[in-house]
Amino acid sequence: MTRARILIADDTSASLSLLSHVLEPEGYEILAVSSGKDALKLAERAKPDLILLDVMMPGHDGFHVCRTLKTEEITRDIPVIFITSRNETASVLNGFRMGAVDYIVKPFQPEEVVTRVATHLKISRLTRELQQRNQELEAEVKRRQEAETSRDKAKQRLSTLASREAERWGLAGFVGSSAHMKRILADIERLRQFAKTSVLITGESGTGKELVARALHFHSPRAEAPFIPVNCVAVPADLLESLFFGHVKGAFTGATADRKGYFELADGGTLFLDEIGDMPAALQAKLLRVLEDGEVTPVGATKSHRVDVRVLSATNADLSAKIMTGDFRQDLYYRLARYTVETAPLRERAEDLPPLAEYFLKVFAAEMGMPAPSLDDSALNMLTQHPFPGNVRELKNAMERALILSGGKTVKREHLQLFDMAVQSPASGGKQTQREALDNMPMNLEAAEHTLIQRALEQTGGNVTEAARLLNVNRSRIYRRMPAGK
Secondary structure, three states, X not given: OOOOEEEEEOOOHHHHHHHHHHHHHHOOEEEXXXXXXXXXXXXXXXXOOEXXXXXXXXXXXXXXXXXXXXXXXXXXXXXXXXXXXXXXHHHHHHHHHOOOOEEEEOOOOHHHHHHHHHHHHHXXXXXXXXXXXXXXXXXXXXXXXXXXXXXXXXXXXXXXXHHHHHHHXXXXXXXXXXXXXHHHHHHHHHOOOOOOOOEEEEOOOOOOHHHXXXXXXXXXXXXXXXXXXXXOOOOOHHHXXXXXXXXXXXXXXXXXXXXXXXXXXXXXXXXXXXXXXXXXXXXXXXXXXXXXXXXXXXXXXXXXXXXXXXXXXXXXXXXXXXXXXXXXXXXXXXXXXXXXXXXXXXXXXXXXXXHHHHHHHHHHHHHHOOOOOOEOHXXXXXXXXXXXXXXXXXXXXXXXXXXXXXXXXXXXXXXXXXXXXXXXXXXXXXXXXXXXXXXXXXXXXXXXXXXXHHHHHXXXXXXXXXXXXXXXXXXXXXXXXXXXXX
């Protein structure tokens, strides 16, 4: 423990010697000077813990020294005790008026000096600790106020963002007047107040399943909470549990810190599981447990966390067939499909195609800072005759390309680049029309998908990335359906 340092200022050597003799055995470090001027210099340089000050000294008297010490920031908080032979009341009052904490009259009793010095050193230490604690509390209060202000601003930004997202992904994003579209809108409105109900969204790839999921979220009381979309196929197998349920530091090699999983990130909001039909069996069991218990246990943790998450899922697979083959749990299906919304392929709602095409042109034109062009009759006729195997996603991509190729002017037939369904017929050796190609397509959905992917790979020279882009699907889907040897 650091020894307390005491500065003694007295012009009498006998007093200096006596005070030093009394205080040094108590463990104090003693500094001694014989003038007021030296006392000021040494106090500023050495910063003693306490000063014993005589009144009558050559040059600057003790009162002047004390007053000067109390005006300087560096020495202001050092306690000063006058120790002098002047015992008149006026002198005592003047000493306290100058800022002293005590006044001892000579001759003194050694025990009295020791006791008063110890008392004022303790008071000074406690005062410093109290001031430091007050500063820490003030800093903490300020930090919390700033944090509260930051949270309020973040909440306001989140609310604004949620409003914009709701506008972007809400019912206004559904274009068309077909019976199917009206049914979708009715489902979304019907589910508005059922913000805990799990919904399964089915339909072909590119039919807007995620749009439906986002509309369900942003058209519900959960709109200002997180919407976390997850593609079940794109999640690495060795990170499935960690990504979905989180992990604690040290749970496995590379886990250098705690990490929240998708469920905790979506707490209070919505977790959207796309391509749920391709979720691994091991994860299906854990997902079912979370849905039933409402709790997640991070990898490596011993305690679970309760979460409030609405789960929306989507698939283009036939889950009933997967249940029959054992690839999908029947109990999980019933838990996910408390309500089912079905999206229709674009070819089954042809009346929605023209307004959708115009809508996409308007959206992309606004993004590119140009007026929205119109579609001439030749382009519109070409669109209505195209089967759109990629559905709305394919139409959206086609409209963006058409806008670029047209330079923002009227979109014509030559500006449309559509997926060519024409293939070489093994029987005739000639080209089939798009209608003939569709007629010859296998009626089994899995076989038809296999055929499409094989032809896409042939057209792209085996380039999986290009084939995925051509078909508007994920590369993982191509890999699962690639012919043997590719």
